[in-house]
Amino acid sequence: MAAKVQAADAVDGEDVAPAKGGKAAKAKLKLPSKKIMILAAAGLVALGGGGIAYLKFFAHPGEAKEKPVAAKPVTFVDMPEVLVNLNNPTAERTQYLKIKVVLELPDAELVAKIQPLMPRVMDQFQTYLRELRPTDLEGSAGLYRLKEELTRRVNAAISPNRINAVLFKEIVVQ
DSSP states (O other), X not given: OHHHHHHHHHHHTOOOOOOOOSHHHHHHHHHHHHHHHHHHHHHHHHHHHHHHHHHHHTOOTTOOOOOOOOOOOOEEEEOOOEEEEOOOTTOSSOOEEEEEEEEEESSTHHHHHHGGXXXXXXXXXXXXXXXXXXXXXXXXXXXXXXXXXXXXXXXXXXXXSOOSXXXXXXXXXX
């Protein structure tokens, strides 16, 4: 009977190898098939992820593009120039900080609300800046911390109103 099967296979043009049994043969067969299955699964995941990303970010047929929302125009308020001596008791000569800033307000209506509070804002600036040491202003990180602290102090002085940021126009350390 086995001879008939081999003969039928031979008629189809295929070579039939005798079947080998045992655990070693089965283990050999499992290993390459697992690798192929893993590679195929990884390929499918990559293709599926790429397809989803394409559909999500690029392909939106029939959908109208959203119009960009116009940003509200901000208002800028110039602050008076501030000149303070820096706190450095061990230095031979006194160092000075000259700073000119602009307040960025979310809307123009806020200008009228904070104008009466400007003496309080200037007091906050003076008291904070006089306690700075020259090492506090070193590098961009020092200027960033200064900007954040001044913004926080202005917002505390004009509470419940808020500003967006304190912007530097001029900074000189001598």
